[in-house]
Amino acid sequence: MSIEQRRVALVDLLDRLLAGGVVIGGDLTLSIADVDLVRVDLKALISSVSAEVPSPWGRPL
DSSP states (O other): OOTTTOOOOHHHHHHHHHHHOEEEEEEEEEEETTEEEEEEEEEEEEOOOOSSSOOTTOOOO
């Protein structure tokens, strides 16, 4: 069965993405008359956390 013909539920897709982790990135620029006023660079790592995979930041103090 090819990928185009397979149907995957949204919940299953989110479960697969969170199990492996997802990196999301983007740029947002607000400008007026071709003058950049504000630039925001967004980067996020989304992943599930379990007892087998500890947090990279360690335990809070």
